[in-house]
Amino acid sequence: MNTRHTPPAPAAKRDVCQPTGSAELAMLDVYMPMMKSAAILSAGKLGLFEALAGGPLAIPALADKLQASASGTRFLADFLVTIGYLEQHGEHFANTASTQRWFTRAGQVDYTPGLLWSLEAWPMMGDLSAAVRRGGPERTLWQAMEDQPQLGKTFSAYMDAFAGDLGPDLLAHVPVLPQHQRLLDLGGSHGMHSIRFCQRYPQLSALIVDLPSALTETDTTIARHGLAERIHASPGELLVHDWHGQHDVVFYLSVAHNHTANENRLAIRQIYEALNPGGLLVIHEYLADTPHNAFLSAFRLTLLYETGTQTYRYGEYVDWLASAGFADLKRIDLDPLEKGSLIIARRPD
Numbered sequence: 001m002n003t004r005h006t007p008p009a010p011a012a013k014r015d016v017c018q019p020t021g022s023a024e025l026a027m028l029d030v031y032m033p034m035m036k037s038a039a040i041l042s043a044g045k046l047g048l049f050e051a052l053a054g055g056p057l058a059i060p061a062l063a064d065k066l067q068a069s070a071s072g073t074r075f076l077a078d079f080l081v082t083i084g085y086l087e088q089h090g091e092h093f094a095n096t097a098s099t100q101r102w103f104t105r106a107g108q109v110d111y112t113p114g115l116l117w118s119l120e121a122w123p124m125m126g127d128l129s130a131a132v133r134r135g136g137p138e139r140t141l142w143q144a145m146e147d148q149p150q151l152g153k154t155f156s157a158y159m160d161a162f163a164g165d166l167g168p169d170l171l172a173h174v175p176v177l178p179q180h181q182r183l184l185d186l187g188g189s190h191g192m193h194s195i196r197f198c199q200r201y202p203q204l205s206a207l208i209v210d211l212p213s214a215l216t217e218t219d220t221t222i223a224r225h226g227l228a229e230r231i232h233a234s235p236g237e238l239l240v241h242d243w244h245g246q247h248d249v250v251f252y253l254s255v256a257h258n259h260t261a262n263e264n265r266l267a268i269r270q271i272y273e274a275l276n277p278g279g280l281l282v283i284h285e286y287l288a289d290t291p292h293n294a295f296l297s298a299f300r301l302t303l304l305y306e307t308g309t310q311t312y313r314y315g316e317y318v319d320w321l322a323s324a325g326f327a328d329l330k331r332i333d334l335d336p337l338e339k340g341s342l343i344i345a346r347r348p349d
């Protein structure tokens, strides 16, 4: 995913996606979201939220920690207060509860890697008009990652943060059985989904297939979790790669929107063939069923620029899955909507 869902942000005073309806204020619709993004991303890059994770600080101490100027730190902190990301108590600045929760290591999920990824995506979006004209990217994100290795690393770290958020939903909804022993994690990137399932189910071992650009940290992460014997990462193009025999559970998590409809149809057929009878396919996706949804529309524009692909409707998945032979299809819409949906299907016994 490309820029996927954003964590719940501090309550906005007004929905910035709605036009102001006032000619004098029209430019504010562009200027304020730009500055809001720039300030939050800069705070992430400077480590400002993390610096406040241990407790409130006055500007001189905060500036010291960030190795930044006192005046710059003050202007940034002042603005972050006005948009609800910081609170001010006298001379001291503190994270709001939401900032602490979503943008620090002390929180539930630390999306700071998403801020760092958004800094990479920022200049790309400046070129969106060219993608609209062409109808797709000049070079896909995956091609760009081949000669800019930091892109792949930053993107995988962002996906890792998402996986921290999605992990509990997956564990709750995917019915792994005692006889399920082999997990294939297509586009498995950071490896955290495989790691969580292998931790929960001791009978499982996993194979992760992804492009080399996504796997730079994966072996280290697997080893850090003490799972080097049970989880292996194998670099390659998922449609042509050797999937090493039969599997019992296949993950296709946030991968379909990076492929064309025909590639997905083909992949789903290949997955069916690679599953043992009774095996499960688990898809995580953003379904294109909801019309006029600002998040989904923004995501499709991002894909136009980054990969030239798109999101698909649930009916399309049903068609691909049913024609491959899958049965017992189940759709689970996650809460909130921006978290996407799970589709679980079974290869009949």
Ligand SMILES: Nc1ncnc2c1ncn2[C@@H]1O[C@H](CSCC[C@H]([NH3+])C(=O)O)[C@@H](O)[C@H]1O
Residues within 6 Å of the ligand: 001, 002, 142, 159, 160, 162, 163, 186, 187, 188, 189, 190, 209, 210, 211, 213, 214, 236, 237, 238, 239, 252, 253, 254, 255, 258
């Ligand atoms: N052709 C391809 N072959 C293998 N992996 C791919 C291909 N195209 C995109 N990917 C990978 O698909 C992943 C999509 S991001 C999703 C990562 C992970 N499944 C998660 O849910 O957190 C990235 O790691 C890409 O490198």
